[in-house]
Amino acid sequence: MSTLVRLHHLSVPLLRRAAPKVFDGRHLPALHSHTSSRPPDLTFEDPSAFSVKSFRELMRALGVFQLCSFPVLVNNCGKLLSATRSILGKQGFSLIMRPSIYAQFVAGESEGEIAVAMEKMRSLGLRTMLAVPIEEDLGESTGECRYDENLEAMLQCVRLSHTKACSDPKMQLKITALLSPELCVKITSNLPEHPFDLAQLVKAMDGEPVHFPGLTEEENAHFHCGLHRLNKVGEASISKVRVLVDAEYTYMNPALSLVTMAMMKKFNQKEPWVWNTYQCYLKESRSLLLDAISQSVKHSFCLGVKLVRGAYMDKERKLAKGEGRPDPIHQSWEDTNASYNGSMDIMLNLISQNPQRYQIIVATHNEESVRHAISQMVKLRIDKHAGSVCFGQLLGMCDHVSLTLAQHGYSVYKSVPYGSVDDTLPYLVRRAQENRTVLQGIRKERDLLRQELWRRLNEGLRLRRQVV
């Protein structure tokens, strides 16, 4: 399944969600200075983080999280949403989705709506990392034309990201939107026999004909087209927007990393403009990260790292079991946590020595990992304002973490998808299933939202009594 965001002909107003008091992020109180030698006491238990949200936003978040607390709804959301869509029709479905689930997790559809969402984010002290919700997997490949259309959507994403509403903007890129997943799988399985040279890949990106061994003529031609498309994204974004390449499934990740490294070699000579993602639920994640670091030294490029736990655990395990391979995922959540914090330590140590060459986004909703990052930053004297370490959460999820971090002066990005209800539906379903554990564990965020709601109701009553 492939979705292309067609922004130009869609303009339904959506984001009428101004907070009651506009809170300019640039003027957020500096709760702790970066020179402090002690990490701030971040319990993420202060409901006042939500004081910047409007009443409507509080109610919506509470309603959506209440629904997400039922495992049966989250596990079957794909089927439930398609059934509701076929019963209600496109318009009826849109009517119930837009003010609820869609508004919680998606920025909007038209350029105007996205601009409003970014401005709103800025006023809360948050930054935007736009994500075009194109979802491709094996068997979903489309023709060259479709990939060219996807390229236009990516270039539009670069343009939308590069606005005054966000300093140091970032966007996410899925390589499989521009290069067929089938070819990525083939390259991955060929790599042990035919390792590709990064310099050759850069030549092909620049339009020089290169014959890549192990590929047919047709595959070679498609690979060249895909590399051209990636080159165009790189050229459009350099010095403007940092491009964070997503990690996907283990059966194609080595090919994705290979072309990402080629982009890094070409575009990251002075600063990390292209970043790669490392999934710490993988047993091999530490060695993959160490290999990327040594490649960055060998080819003298700067390295940007998006550190995640990983989103495809169930499918990876099922595939490995079906194929009789060892499970690529760590045995337990605790092991994944140790792997996450270990890889983070490697990066933070490098950043403390060379913040120009290495950068990281700690992309997690896990409070413990966020606290670990902050205490390491203090210990290693990494300046939270220097931009070499930032944090990332998905739009609409764990705002108590994002807002608290922003109020303490950390750089926080929300991963923000955009598009029509129909275009973003597959994205929402996949994200809900991938983040099941996070969605079902948002009890704390729900409690904080309730506390903030009560505080406002009580304050309203008190003011009313005073007036009477």
Ligand SMILES: Cc1cc2nc3c(=O)[nH]c(=O)nc-3n(C[C@H](O)[C@H](O)[C@H](O)COP(=O)(O)OP(=O)(O)OC[C@H]3O[C@@H](n4cnc5c(N)ncnc54)[C@H](O)[C@@H]3O)c2cc1C
């Ligand atoms: C900005 C951003 C960008 C992202 N980009 C990507 C991307 O490119 N690729 C990608 O794959 N994901 C990506 N993700 C999704 C990310 O992987 C999920 O949000 C994440 O897995 C949820 O983990 P957590 O650290 O937020 O929370 P936690 O709730 O602390 O961790 C849950 C995660 O731990 C792991 N886990 C859970 N149980 C077990 C177990 N029994 N054994 C081993 N491991 C276990 C799984 O990875 C699970 O998702 C991104 C997330 C964000 C916020």
